[in-house]
Amino acid sequence: MSMNHFSLPRLSVRFVPIWRRHFLVWKKVAATSVIGHIADPMIYLLGLGYGLGSFLPEMGGTSYMMFLAAGTVCYSTMNSASFEALYSGFSRMHEQRTWDAILNTPVTLDDVVLAEILWAASKSLMAGVAVLLVVWLMGMSHTLLSLWSIPLALLVGLCFASIGLIMTALAPSYDFFMYYFTLVITPMMLLCGVFFPVTQLPPLLQEVSAILPLSHAVDIARPLLNGQLPAHVMTHVAVLLLYTVFGFYVSLVLFRRRLSR
Amino acid sequence: MSGVISVKNLHKSYAGQNVINGIDIAINKGECYGLLGPNGAGKTTTLRLMLGLIGPDSGELSLLGHAVPGHAREARLRVGVVPQIDNLDPDFSVAENLLVYGRYFGMADSEIEARMPALLEFANLAHRRDAKIPTLSGGMKRRLTLARALVNDPDIIFLDEPTTGLDPQARHLIWQRLRELTAQGKTLLLTTHFMDEAERLCHRLAILDHGRMIAQDTPRALIAQHIGAQVVEVFGEGAAEWAQQHAGHYAQRHEVSGETAFCYVDDAQPLLAHLHENGELRYLHRPANLEDVFLKLTGREMRE
Structure with a gap:
């Protein structure tokens, strides 16, 4: 009789009004949000790109600025989805009790969690487009292949939103998220080839890097911005999708458990 | 009279502790039914079980003819809920709260807009249509929450302590509105700690304690029988x-x-x-x- 927390997600189109709700909230702060999306990568690109770049004539076969641009597309989208899934998601679930209100309607928790992931991924999409705009405006990349980094941003968003929601489901309070950012997101940024090639790492760390999702995103993004087709693109996409599915299922099970108490 | 809520031999435990210990309830259409009990008696848990938000350990639940929790989604289409703790969307205006909530029921925006004036009127909030939630008083928020629960024109309304924390004027207005709803033929299920509220509003009520129903009847009959x-x-x-x-x-x-x-x-x-x-x-x-x-x-x- 008891509801099974481990049953597979039952998806329905009822996630759409929830996504629209998040979008309507976002629209009210859109101006500041867009400025943030553009300013953040610009500061990195200008600061690190010009500053560090002047000492490094070339990295991985391109200018350091270009090298960094590909990394920034990925880390910026990762950050967007992570912040949304953790802080904003927790606020909606716990602080504002938005989820409780929604769950009293014909919407189920499965719809709510799906909407969270899709919304966080939408934020990533915006972040990805913003970085790409900066890259274009700065005249760094002109190849049409770089447009593929837009769907990539969506995929990276789905992946990190799903994983991030596991933390949200486990979190007793906002403080808990510091661990995730310090122990997962920051190392990911440093180990996955955002600022320097993974080949510079000791072999053991290279192996760690190979299983982290951000590496796979960077391996797709970097050739794209340089006008090349990425190698093993299917493998990289499959890894990101696997993380997404894993994160969605595990977080859903944890949310079901948490909210049934 | 036909039953719209039926609960048979309901059991629910958390961490080995029996929270609901064999409850039977049958509520008829158009009835205002009260659940009373001290804190921790199982009132809110009973509501959550009826809505299919949590699953029972054993027992049968039916809401508007739908087996719950299996078909809770269909049942909740025809139900409105006023929760114990306010969960209005603080980023939205009064009208936006109603619009966004109506969409969860699959209603078209035009359909919700058409209902909006009547809902705002009912909540005495017509003049605050574009006000932000943090600027509303406690009574206004409660009335908006009640209006929000009516956005889908439900057959049953669940109210979990609808007047807790309100001043007497605000409480009386809520009571008046709830009586209007019963007059329209809506079924109301409410929990409360206010005995005068239960006595005024409820046709029948149940007293719960330690997850059991220890009494059930009309307020008058309960008083006559026990006191x-x-x-x-x-x-x-x-x-x-x-x-x-x-x-x-x-x-x-x-x-x-x-x-x-x-x-x-x-x-x-x-x-x-x-x-x-x-x-x-x-x-x-x-x-x-x-x-x-x-x-x-x-x-x-x-x-x-």
């Missing part, structure tokens, strides 16, 4: 002593709590005459009410 017609409260220094010596003689039943003796009587005249003669003790003569029933059945100890 009798009238109560004389005798209080002040010496009341306890007085009760020990005299109360048994004048009252069918009496009870001492702190410095007050509660005397339950069918005819208060002999007792009142005695107290008047005595002159030392202060007293209050009043009709028996639901609170007397509640305290008799659930005891006077604090539940914390």
Whole structure:
């Protein structure tokens, strides 16, 4: 009789009004949000790109600025989805009790969690487009292949939103998220080839890097911005999708458990 | 009369503790049904089980003919909920809260907009249509939450402590609205800690304690059955002593709590005459009410 927390997600189109709700909230702060999306990568690109770049004539076969641009597309989208899934998601679930209100309607928790992931991924999409705009405006990349980094941003968003929601489901309070950012997101940024090639790492760390999702995103993004087709693109996409599915299922099970108490 | 909510032999436990311990409830269409009980008695858990938000360990639940939790989604299409804790969207205006909530029921924006004036009118919020939620008073927020629960024109409305924390004016307005809803033929299921609220609004009510239903009837029948017609409260220094010596003689039943003796009587005249003669003790003569029933059945100890 008891509801099974481990049953597979039952998806329905009822996630759409929830996504629209998040979008309507976002629209009210859109101006500041867009400025943030553009300013953040610009500061990195200008600061690190010009500053560090002047000492490094070339990295991985391109200018350091270009090298960094590909990394920034990925880390910026990762950050967007992570912040949304953790802080904003927790606020909606716990602080504002938005989820409780929604769950009293014909919407189920499965719809709510799906909407969270899709919304966080939408934020990533915006972040990805913003970085790409900066890259274009700065005249760094002109190849049409770089447009593929837009769907990539969506995929990276789905992946990190799903994983991030596991933390949200486990979190007793906002403080808990510091661990995730310090122990997962920051190392990911440093180990996955955002600022320097993974080949510079000791072999053991290279192996760690190979299983982290951000590496796979960077391996797709970097050739794209340089006008090349990425190698093993299917493998990289499959890894990101696997993380997404894993994160969605595990977080859903944890949310079901948490909210049934 | 037809049943719209049916609960049979419901059980639910958390971490080995029985929270709901074999409850049966049948609620008819158009009825206002109250769930009373001390904190932790299982009222909110019962509501959540009925809505299919949590699954029972055993027992049968049916809501508007749909088996719950299996078909809770279909059932909730026709249900409105006023939760205990406010969960309006603080980023939205009054009107946006209604619009966004209606969409969760699959309603078209035009459909919700068409209902909007009546809902705002019902909530006395027509003049605050574009106000932000943080600028509303507690009573306004409650009324908006009630209007939000009506956005889908539900057949049943669940209300979990709808007037907790409101001032008397705000409470009376909510009561008036709830009576209007019953007059329209809506079924109401409400939990409350206010006995006067339950007595005024509910056609029938159940008292829960430790996950069991310990009484169920109309307010009047419960009072008649458990208390009798009238109560004389005798209080002040010496009341306890007085009760020990005299109360048994004048009252069918009496009870001492702190410095007050509660005397339950069918005819208060002999007792009142005695107290008047005595002159030392202060007293209050009043009709028996639901609170007397509640305290008799659930005891006077604090539940914390």
